[in-house]
Amino acid sequence: MNWAGFAAAEPALARTAEARFAAYTHHVLATLRKDGSPRTTGLEVRFLGGELWLGMMPGSLKALDLRRDARFALQANPGDGTGMGGGDVRITGRAVEVEDPETKAGYVKEVEPPEPFHLFRTELTEVVRTFVEDDAHLVLEIWQPGKPLRTVRRA
Template sequence: MTSWQEIENENPEFAARVRSRFDAGTNKTIATLRRDGSPRISGTELTFDDRDVTMGSMPGSMKLRDIRRDPRVAVHSPTLEPPPDDPGQWPGDAKLSGVATEIPAPPDSPVEGAGFFRIDINEVSLTYVGNPADHLVIESWDPAHGYRRRTRS
């Protein structure tokens, strides 16, 4: 698994664009796995610090139970609509997936029993409309391939 810092070190421009998509709003969407293996989506917040991507979860939440049972997660950036008159100005969206590893609560944590996690990353992607606005651009990173850029008409 990979830390956010490793991705930033390997491709700082790509990492900055991904981070800006996640920083575009407070609420992200996380996918976890229910006990029966089916997906569950929930709202979450992420923090990008100097090294890692971290998140917390309220005590007793289904999301917290899911992650403690099966730590595989996928997170989607806040969704922003493209401008109707100029879809080429859509900033795109970002996704990351990995394994949530429980970490100690921060010293200033106001919630007793909350769960805190570092996401060990196994994939990051950024999708946006190309220029001219007749194709999608998909940029991604994973440990096996590193950074890649593809287009789709």
């Protein structure tokens, strides 16, 4: 499911996630190396036209990882750790490289990235928001396609 589908299913969680990612420019992307071990790198993300986009420099290791194995995890930048307004947000899914010149041109018009670049749209498999409620409970909101939003509270 793309970002628009998720936002239609869970608009409040989608707004919170977008706000967390908008709070900082750089976030952490996890991909899988050839040997299956994780690779974490910095990344800028964009929410445009109902999609969550991942743009990367040509030939970057993270782009090569995603070409080989599309699975990813994306963690919102926590900042200095003192003002996690909206909580912590993690998105997992599959990244699909976009080669279509018209789609890439539309992205360039909005974002003006340095060219050339790799562009991936995302298919979401999970969105998780973690936050503290009333200074007493850790709360996890967990969304997966086709399932109702699940909320877990831990004391």
